[in-house]
Amino acid sequence: MSYITDYIEKNKQRFLDELFALIRIPSISSQTEHKPDMLKAAEYWKKTLLDAGADKAEIFTTTGNPIVYGEKTVDTSLPTILVYGHYDVMPVDPENQWVSAPFEPVIRDGKIYARGADDDKGQSFIHAKAFELMVQTGTLPCNVKFMLEGEEEIGSSSLKTWCADNKELLNSDVIIVSDTSMIAEDVPSITTGLRGISCLEVEVSGPSYDLHSGIYGGAVANPVNILCKMIASLHDENGKVKVKGFYDEVEIVSNEERRELAKAPFSLEEYKKSLNINEVWGETGYTTTERTGIRPALDVNGIWGGYTGEGSKTIIPAKAFAKISMRLVPNQDYTKIAELFKAHFESLAPAYVRVKVTPLHGGQGYVSPIDSPAYKAAQRAVKESFGVAPVPFRSGGSIPIISTFEQVLGAKSILMGFGLESDAIHSPNENFPLSNFYKGIETVPLFYKYFVEEYSKKQS
Amino acid sequence: MSYITDYIEKNKQRFLDELFALIRIPSISSQTEHKPDMLKAAEYWKKTLLDAGADKAEIFTTTGNPIVYGEKTVDTSLPTILVYGHYDVMPVDPENQWVSAPFEPVIRDGKIYARGADDDKGQSFIHAKAFELMVQTGTLPCNVKFMLEGEEEIGSSSLKTWCADNKELLNSDVIIVSDTSMIAEDVPSITTGLRGISCLEVEVSGPSYDLHSGIYGGAVANPVNILCKMIASLHDENGKVKVKGFYDEVEIVSNEERRELAKAPFSLEEYKKSLNINEVWGETGYTTTERTGIRPALDVNGIWGGYTGEGSKTIIPAKAFAKISMRLVPNQDYTKIAELFKAHFESLAPAYVRVKVTPLHGGQGYVSPIDSPAYKAAQRAVKESFGVAPVPFRSGGSIPIISTFEQVLGAKSILMGFGLESDAIHSPNENFPLSNFYKGIETVPLFYKYFVEEYSKKQS
Numbered sequence: 050m051s052y053i054t055d056y057i058e059k060n061k062q063r064f065l066d067e068l069f070a071l072i073r074i075p076s077i078s079s080q081t082e083h084k085p086d087m088l089k090a091a092e093y094w095k096k097t098l099l100d101a102g103a104d105k106a107e108i109f110t111t112t113g114n115p116i117v118y119g120e121k122t123v124d125t126s127l128p129t130i131l132v133y134g135h136y137d138v139m140p141v142d143p144e145n146q147w148v149s150a151p152f153e154p155v156i157r158d159g160k161i162y163a164r165g166a167d168d169d170k171g172q173s174f175i176h177a178k179a180f181e182l183m184v185q186t187g188t189l190p191c192n193v194k195f196m197l198e199g200e201e202e203i204g205s206s207s208l209k210t211w212c213a214d215n216k217e218l219l220n221s222d223v224i225i226v227s228d229t230s231m232i233a234e235d236v237p238s239i240t241t242g243l244r245g246i247s248c249l250e251v252e253v254s255g256p257s258y259d260l261h262s263g264i265y266g267g268a269v270a271n272p273v274n275i276l277c278k279m280i281a282s283l284h285d286e287n288g289k290v291k292v293k294g295f296y297d298e299v300e301i302v303s304n305e306e307r308r309e310l311a312k313a314p315f316s317l318e319e320y321k322k323s324l325n326i327n328e329v330w331g332e333t334g335y336t337t338t339e340r341t342g343i344r345p346a347l348d349v350n351g352i353w354g355g356y357t358g359e360g361s362k363t364i365i366p367a368k369a370f371a372k373i374s375m376r377l378v379p380n381q382d383y384t385k386i387a388e389l390f391k392a393h394f395e396s397l398a399p400a401y402v403r404v405k406v407t408p409l410h411g412g413q414g415y416v417s418p419i420d421s422p423a424y425k426a427a428q429r430a431v432k433e434s435f436g437v438a439p440v441p442f443r444s445g446g447s448i449p450i451i452s453t454f455e456q457v458l459g460a461k462s463i464l465m466g467f468g469l470e471s472d473a474i475h476s477p478n479e480n481f482p483l484s485n486f487y488k489g490i491e492t493v494p495l496f497y498k499y500f501v502e503e504y505s506k507k508q509s
Numbered sequence: 510m511s512y513i514t515d516y517i518e519k520n521k522q523r524f525l526d527e528l529f530a531l532i533r534i535p536s537i538s539s540q541t542e543h544k545p546d547m548l549k550a551a552e553y554w555k556k557t558l559l560d561a562g563a564d565k566a567e568i569f570t571t572t573g574n575p576i577v578y579g580e581k582t583v584d585t586s587l588p589t590i591l592v593y594g595h596y597d598v599m600p601v602d603p604e605n606q607w608v609s610a611p612f613e614p615v616i617r618d619g620k621i622y623a624r625g626a627d628d629d630k631g632q633s634f635i636h637a638k639a640f641e642l643m644v645q646t647g648t649l650p651c652n653v654k655f656m657l658e659g660e661e662e663i664g665s666s667s668l669k670t671w672c673a674d675n676k677e678l679l680n681s682d683v684i685i686v687s688d689t690s691m692i693a694e695d696v697p698s699i700t701t702g703l704r705g706i707s708c709l710e711v712e713v714s715g716p717s718y719d720l721h722s723g724i725y726g727g728a729v730a731n732p733v734n735i736l737c738k739m740i741a742s743l744h745d746e747n748g749k750v751k752v753k754g755f756y757d758e759v760e761i762v763s764n765e766e767r768r769e770l771a772k773a774p775f776s777l778e779e780y781k782k783s784l785n786i787n788e789v790w791g792e793t794g795y796t797t798t799e800r801t802g803i804r805p806a807l808d809v810n811g812i813w814g815g816y817t818g819e820g821s822k823t824i825i826p827a828k829a830f831a832k833i834s835m836r837l838v839p840n841q842d843y844t845k846i847a848e849l850f851k852a853h854f855e856s857l858a859p860a861y862v863r864v865k866v867t868p869l870h871g872g873q874g875y876v877s878p879i880d881s882p883a884y885k886a887a888q889r890a891v892k893e894s895f896g897v898a899p900v901p902f903r904s905g906g907s908i909p910i911i912s913t914f915e916q917v918l919g920a921k922s923i924l925m926g927f928g929l930e931s932d933a934i935h936s937p938n939e940n941f942p943l944s945n946f947y948k949g950i951e952t953v954p955l956f957y958k959y960f961v962e963e964y965s966k967k968q969s
Contacts, residue, residue, distance in 0.1 A: 244723060255786060257785035262806075262836065263704060263907050264904070264905045264906055265905065266806035266905060267748075267791050267801055267806025268801045269789060271809060276737070276812075277740040277741045277809070284734065288727075325717035326715060326729060326862075327860050328859075328860040328861045330859075330861045341724060346722075346727025346728075347726075348722045348733075348825055349731060349733040349734050349815065349826075350722060350822060350823055351815035351824075352814050353813050355812060356811035356832060357832070360870075361708040361870060362832075363708065363834050365808055366809075366810070366811065370817070372816060372821060376722065376723055376726045376727065399788075400788040401787065445721075445725065445726060445727070446724055447723050
């Protein structure tokens with residue numbers, strides 16, 4: 050579509066300058082010292098939407114960070130697309146590992162280097178500029194709404210409440226989100242699933258203080274040894290999680306969908322090499338991609354107890370702790386899984402010790418159908434701009450707000466991400482390829498166009 | 510023996526003043542800032558021995574802290590007793606938990622409160638004053654040698670070398686050591702066994718960096734989960750250590766000795782209550798006292814890996830670590846056990862991970878026969894001074910230098926300790942009952958007397 054590429058070509062440098070101005074606002078949501086930056090970023094977004102041609106744009110204050118809402122109505126009989134993004138970013142530490150300052154974006158080797166370059170300033174700004182393109186070229190084919198939050202990196206709690214309070218305002222036919230990655234630049238993919246998550250902390254207590262391991266060793270149960278035994282019993286020899294009831298609600302993925310998912314290119318050798326491991330591990334009967342994409346998992350994220358300094362201190366530690374999280378697949382409810390885990394873990398405790406299980410945070414998983422008008426539109430759009438048909442891909446990660454959208458707003462989300470695994474989001478030297486930034490701006494108008502087509506096909 | 514009690518009664522206050530002067534020297538061996546205090550303490554001991562009536566006393570410099578040697582020869586045809594003690598003490602932290610200053614001894618409730626009050630200044634000074642008593646009352650019945658080191662709390666490495674270099678000088682018929690505890694003031698006991706010890710650190714490595722547990726969870730083996738599984742497999746369901754070859758050399762204690770050891774009073778209910786545990790644990794077929802006294806044990810002293818801060822960080826940790834120590838019984842060689850453990854633990858490692866096992870320190874166990882002239886002498890002496898026959902007691906703890914004495918000097922040690930479990934050695938508010946200090950000074954001359962008797966009985 051030449052009107053798209055023409056417009057991008059003409060405005061290339063300005064698009065980048067405008068994105069850089071957004072990136073320069075250090076809107077780190079987890080650090081209170083950056084509170085004023087949250088409002089600055091929200092105001093920048095409001096102006097961006099109005100300049101692009103929104104009918105209106107406003108900032109909603111919340112008990113947390115502000116939410117930006119904007120809209121443009123073309124014709125109420127046409128479908129409505131709701132764009133979601135977030136203007137908050139992760140902290141930058143360890144700051145000394147950054148090659149260039151995290152909030153002063155620079156281009157190196159065709160990539161934008163900065164905190165937020167990808168997650169999610171770079172990716173969400175694609176939608177702002179694509180929206181501007183459609184408005185300015187008179188090609189916006191449907192109604193559009195934008196919502197941008199400032200708490201994605203800290204749990205989206207204000208957005209949850211705000212969505213519930215503004216259902217009418219947010220009424221839409223599909224939600225489009227660019228906050229995920231594709232497999233590779235030459236292997237575009239669309240994320241069709243996210244895992245849920247349930248995090249807990251466990252504590253095993255034995256004697257009331259650390260004991261001399263000479264005087265008591267062999268006669269008093271050691272809480273660290275017991276914790277190890279309890280953790281060891283959480284998987285069977287086939288890599289299955291042994292928490293009672295864990296698999297009861299797990300979605301059974303059809304063979305057809307498994308075949309479709311298997312099309313995503315994957316090299317086991319490269320995978321092992323990149324992680325520096327000799328062997329992969331996991332549930333018998335599933336491939337590595339399936340193990341993270343369509344199957345749940347349990348991992349210890351941290352463990353501690355007793356003496357961990359230099360040399361020896363020969364004690365029986367009074368307590369031992371672990372942080373355990375489970376990644377969940379569709380239909381597994383994270384609160385129920387947390388309860389099942391708690392009951393199961395407590396039941397494992399021998400009489401020698403006391404066990405405490407504390408649920409931490411959690412979130413539901415999400416799965417997007419691959420036969421919806423929105424998915425088909427995304428597929429067509431990505432194929433046209435990238436030159437290769439995208440593969441559906443179930444990510445092992447979690448974005449809990451996506452399932453909230455479905456529950457509260459009753460709308461499915463399309464996760465059309467333009468990031469790459471190598472973008473180092475959350476890490477020092479976050480980056481985003483310039484090519485994907487511009488390709489994204491090219492893809493979005495195509496998505497709008499094909500969505501309206503697919504949508505009317507379905508209606509007729 | 511009235512000459513003993515008379516002499517003590519007359520010199521009571523001076524004995525205490527002299528002990529206090531020794532205690533006031535802050536001879537903490539693990540802190541280099543106290544290096545000058547080590548020499549001060551050694552010089553104080555040299556003077557103490559000469560004042561008491563030693564023929565000679567000298568300070569041997571070593572690459573570490575000085576060793577004090579003193580001797581008095583009565584008649585070369587008589588047996589020789591070698592007294593061992595140490596003038597170094599443990600650090601005092603946490604200092605704010607001390608009720609009175611650690612190096613300013615005070616009497617409260619009939620106890621001396623200070624660092625070193627028991628371990629080992631109080632206990633070793635008993636021997637100095639008993640020696641003085643015998644010399645001054647003309648009752649020293651045999652030859653005597655003293656050796657006092659300043660590195661007991663940090664591994665006795667200079668003493669090991671010094672013993673090997675001075676075998677002739679240290680030639681003796683028995684070594685007497687007061688550096689252990691008795692069961693209770695009304696249940697005197699003599700320590701007849703010490704366990705050996707072998708300490709190691711293990712490291713389990715998986716991927717080369719911490720992985721996102723969403724993206725990789727379920728497909729990549731988690732080093733913490735694997736470490737837990739490996740540790741869990743180190744004990745069987747009967748509480749036996751499963752390290753291959755672990756029990757091969759374990760001394761089988763005769764039923765007769767087990768019956769004798771079982772005479773030591775023990776209340777399981779009080780034991781559990783004092784530790785705040787519901788159940789004891791250990792090797793099937795042995796009592797709690799036997800589990801620590803005559804059987805070996807394996808404990809994790811510390812474990813760590815992954816995220817241990819507040820909240821969650823959902824990662825698959827790249828590495829997991831544990832400190833593991835084994836308490837050993839006679840005939841188990843600590844270097845061989847360390848090798849067996851290393852081989853066994855490495856053999857447990859699945860292909861998913863790499864395992865590194867690093868031996869830390871260790872020491873041999875020790876057992877003292879209960880039919881030797883020296884043991885009988887100690888038994889008679891304690892019975893006479895305390896009014897109750899002492900029970901033989903195998904301590905679960907370790908004093909590695911004792912087995913070195915046997916190997917290098919070819920002499921058995923008698924562990925006639927006057928401390929109590931409640932003396933809080935190594936902890937804040939270390940204390941030593943005044944009564945045990947004076948009872949000790951009363952017991953030692955009796956031990957000398959009966960040792961000469963028992964010794965000549967055996968010779969004839």
